[in-house]
Amino acid sequence: MDWALKKELQQLLAEEQGYYRYPPGTRTKFALVYPNSYFVGMSNLGLHIIYELLNKRGDTACERVFLPERKKIQQYENTRTPLMSVESQLPLLDFEIIGFVLSFEMDYFNLVKILELGKVRLRAEERGEKDPLVIAGGPCATFNPEPLSQVVDAFVIGEGEAVMPGLMDAYHGAKAEGLSRRETLLKLSKVPGVYVPFLYEHEYDSEGRLISIKVLPGAPEKVSRQWVKELDAYPAHTVVVTDNTEFNFYLIETARGCGRHCRFCMAGYCFRRPRNRSLEVINREVQEALKYRKRIGLMGAAISDYPEIDELCRDILGEGLSMSVASFRADSVTEELVESLASSGLKTLTIAPEAGSVRMRAVINKGIEEKHVFNTVKLGLKAGIRNFKLYIMVGLPFEEEADIEAIIDLANRVKDYMEEQGSKGTLTLSVNPFIPKPFTPFQWTSMADRKAVEQKLKHLEKSLRGRRHIVVNVESPKEAYVQGVLARGGRPVGEVLLKACAAGGSKAFKKALKESGLRAEDELYRQRGEDECFPWDRLDMGFTRNYLYQELKRAEELKPTLPCFDNCHRCGVC
Numbered sequence: 001m002d003w004a005l006k007k008e009l010q011q012l013l014a015e016e017q018g019y020y021r022y023p024p025g026t027r028t029k030f031a032l033v034y035p036n037s038y039f040v041g042m043s044n045l046g047l048h049i050i051y052e053l054l055n056k057r058g059d060t061a062c063e064r065v066f067l068p069e070r071k072k073i074q075q076y077e078n079t080r081t082p083l084m085s086v087e088s089q090l091p092l093l094d095f096e097i098i099g100f101v102l103s104f105e106m107d108y109f110n111l112v113k114i115l116e117l118g119k120v121r122l123r124a125e126e127r128g129e130k131d132p133l134v135i136a137g138g139p140c141a142t143f144n145p146e147p148l149s150q151v152v153d154a155f156v157i158g159e160g161e162a163v164m165p166g167l168m169d170a171y172h173g174a175k176a177e178g179l180s181r182r183e184t185l186l187k188l189s190k191v192p193g194v195y196v197p198f199l200y201e202h203e204y205d206s207e208g209r210l211i212s213i214k215v216l217p218g219a220p221e222k223v224s225r226q227w228v229k230e231l232d233a234y235p236a237h238t239v240v241v242t243d244n245t246e247f248n249f250y251l252i253e254t255a256r257g258c259g260r261h262c263r264f265c266m267a268g269y270c271f272r273r274p275r276n277r278s279l280e281v282i283n284r285e286v287q288e289a290l291k292y293r294k295r296i297g298l299m300g301a302a303i304s305d306y307p308e309i310d311e312l313c314r315d316i317l318g319e320g321l322s323m324s325v326a327s328f329r330a331d332s333v334t335e336e337l338v339e340s341l342a343s344s345g346l347k348t349l350t351i352a353p354e355a356g357s358v359r360m361r362a363v364i365n366k367g368i369e370e371k372h373v374f375n376t377v378k379l380g381l382k383a384g385i386r387n388f389k390l391y392i393m394v395g396l397p398f399e400e401e402a403d404i405e406a407i408i409d410l411a412n413r414v415k416d417y418m419e420e421q422g423s424k425g426t427l428t429l430s431v432n433p434f435i436p437k438p439f440t441p442f443q444w445t446s447m448a449d450r451k452a453v454e455q456k457l458k459h460l461e462k463s464l465r466g467r468r469h470i471v472v473n474v475e476s477p478k479e480a481y482v483q484g485v486l487a488r489g490g491r492p493v494g495e496v497l498l499k500a501c502a503a504g505g506s507k508a509f510k511k512a513l514k515e516s517g518l519r520a521e522d523e524l525y526r527q528r529g530e531d532e533c534f535p536w537d538r539l540d541m542g543f544t545r546n547y548l549y550q551e552l553k554r555a556e557e558l559k560p561t562l563p564c565f566d567n568c569h570r571c572g573v574c
Contacts, residue, residue: 002079005072006089007235012038013086015243017292020055020062021087027061028172030054031085031095031132035102035110038066038086042245045236045299046138047101050160052239057165059172063087063095064240067110076117083117092118097171098132100152102140104221105486107478108148111136112501115151119276122498124153124198129181133171137163142225143266144438146535147489147497148270149197153186157539158226159256159271161234163193172192186218193226200538202491208518210490210533222540225270231256231277236299237285241292249297249324250289254282254312258301259564260329263365264354264396264439267301269548270541272573274564276300279308283315295344298321304328304337313340327352330372335379342383348428349380352391356407363398365551370410374417381418385521386425388414394456395434395448398556404456407431408463415470428471431460433480437487438536441551444528447484450477485523490535492518543571 013019032051034041047064063085068076076083082091092098100111112122115134121127124134136148137156146157156163170191174184189196199219203212215221228234231480236253258267259274289296296316303309303325313336316323323343324504328337330351339347355361355369361368373418377388392407407429415427433453437444454477461472485493500512513520528534530549547570554561561570568574 002075002081005068005075005079006084007083007257008072009084009086009089012242012244013072013116013242015242018238019087019240020051022055022061024088026555027059028097028168028175029090029095030060030062031065031090031092031098032062033092033098033100033111034067035100035107035114036067037361039244041101042067042240042289043247043249043251044101044103045139045251046103046160048097048239048251049234049236050101050137050164053161053164057168060168063090063094065114065118067097067114073113073117082116082119093120093132095132096187097218098134099257100134100136100138100141102136102138102148105140105147105188105483106506108140108486108497109501109505111148112151112498113505115502121504123150125150127153127181131181133181133184135167139267139270141443142270142539144487144489144536145195145197145203145539146491147486147494149491150494150498153185153196155195155197156193157195157223158193161228162226163191166191167194167257172431191215191347192224195223196541202535204492208522210535212533213535213538215538220230222538224540225542227271228256228275231275232281235277235281235548237286237288241294247297247324248294249296250292251297252282252285253277253288253299254303254306255300256310258305260302260305260365260367261439261551261561261563262354263363263551263561264393264434264437269439270544271301272564272571274305274443276306279315282312286316286319286321289321290319293321296321296483297326298323299326302327302329302332304332304334310334310336311543311561313337315342317343326375330376333379335382338376338379338385339383342380342385346385348387348389348426349385350389350391351376353392353410355396355403356392356405356410357403359558360396360403360406362401363555364396365561367560367563373410377414377417379552381421381423386423387428388418388425389428389430390414392429392431393434394431394460397434397436397442397445399448404459407460411464411470412467423567424469426469426471426472429460429464430473430475431457432475433457433477435480435484435487438534439548441547441548441555443488443534444530444532444552446527447481447524448474449525450481451476479506481524482506482519485509485513485520488535489523492516493523547571 054060136152141155201214238251255276257271257274500509
């Protein structure tokens with residue numbers, strides 16, 4: 001045991017407010033793990049929600065575990081110290097349940113590393129009766145758990161508040177009955193929203209393509225996504241307060257889900273339907289935040305879509321607090337929201353047109369027009385905000401060369417408008433290669449050729465480089481294509497993941513993929529057939545497969561799909 005590592009965790013805890021800690025031996029030990037650093041993980045609202053949910057039970061002691069910083073990882077390995085929790089510095093292996101929060105595909109590598117550091121057997125099939133159960137939830141677990149199905153014993157499909165109470169009840173019931181590990185997992189599989197991979201056999205053809213998923217006796221035919229119907233019953237806000245975090249805000253969730261039908265957006269499809277919290281409940285959480293005097297961070301798919309956003313802004317600023325937002329829509333942003341952000345010290349206003357041309361915005365059903373972009377810039381400048389950022393994707397389905405030129409043209413015209421209005425601020429383009437995701441209309445499409453995307457990105461950078469105060473930030477295409485394999489990968493990709501982790505992590509992924517016999521051409525660049533079997537086909541998000549396929553056809557035909565509305569029954573969720 002390295003006492004310096006233990007002391008550092010104790011120091012982190014000493015700088016926190018709001019954590020839970022229980023006497024040893026009084027409750028079931030649950031390790032809630034965010035597979036990234038403490039600095040990043042403590043800005044994840046989902047972590048706070050599940051942490052409080054579990055600790056408010058009378059039978060569970062939930063403690064947090066994070067991936068150490070790089071130098072600390074070496075220290076853990078060199079001293080053979082097992083990875084420990086923040087609250088009691090308990091070794092990870094000593095917990096009964098280890099639960100991961102999965103938000104990003106690249107964190108899969110960190111998940112494996114954390115289990116290694118915690119001295120936990122990596123493969124689920126190799127763990128014995130005394131080993132911890134490993135579960136995972138969050139967006140990535142909900143959309144496609146298969147790349148981690150060799151590692152994780154059970155996945156939470158949907159929202160944790162709707163699944164975790166039943167999962168924990170079933171676990172404690174199995175414990176009381178003295179059930180074996182296998183019997184316990186079978187019992188957990190009966191809980192709505194719990195997917196246990198070993199209960200489903202994946203069959204592949206001679207070319208390595210999935211052709212069927214066999215359901216073993218006792219397992220449900222489908223695992224249905226679970227979601228909270230009444231958000232007011234589950235307030236979502238920062239629980240553990242610390243300054244040692246990426247976004248030093250007091251987080252409050254205003255709404256959940258999105259009904260805008262952007263065809264590229266996995267969250268938009270998998271967290272339907274749109275649900276808003278009442279202003280009364282949010283204001284109670286604002287009052288709770290007062291004692292910390294932190295900036296309020298409003299969380300939601302599109303904060304500007306919240307029906308009472310102007311009143312909420314007035315309430316927050318009226319309490320002498322400042323605010324920030326996770327995101328907003330340029331077609332619903334209000335003058336009061338922008339002025340409130342400016343009053344709170346916001347220096348850069350972010351807009352997400354996603355594409356430069358009318359045509360491409362029709363393909364992805366973005367619903368934002370240029371007039372909305374320019375109106376948002378106008379509101380920002382009027383409020384005293386000088387800098388703007390545009391989120392853009394390259395490599396979208398049905399993209400043409402003219403659509404790339406339209407991005408350059410839009411950027412130049414936005415900058416022209418800024419200068420006409422007397423602003424010498426910076427316009428930043430944040431450009432990302434598009435990655436097709438499960439449970440979206442684009443799950444059938446190929447990912448754009450990497451070399452072609454790299455050429456487009458270079459063209460964007462070169463074309464805008466000469467313009468003063470325009471900055472182009474590009475996400476690494478190399479990393480995007482690793483994400484592309486993991487996002488839609490099946491169980492063979494899980495084997496590649498483990499092999500890459502053994503060879504050093506994400507940088508070894510391409511070589512591991514090649515050595516496995518899987519082809520990037522098949523995983524990334526192949527158009528899927530309409531009736532093809534997908535690794536996630538035993539999961540049910542509430543809408544029909546045919547609905548998604550028809551949306552793909554509408555994208556190709558540049559046809560719009562209206563946002564969700566009352567008494568709508570198009571997709572099947574409602």
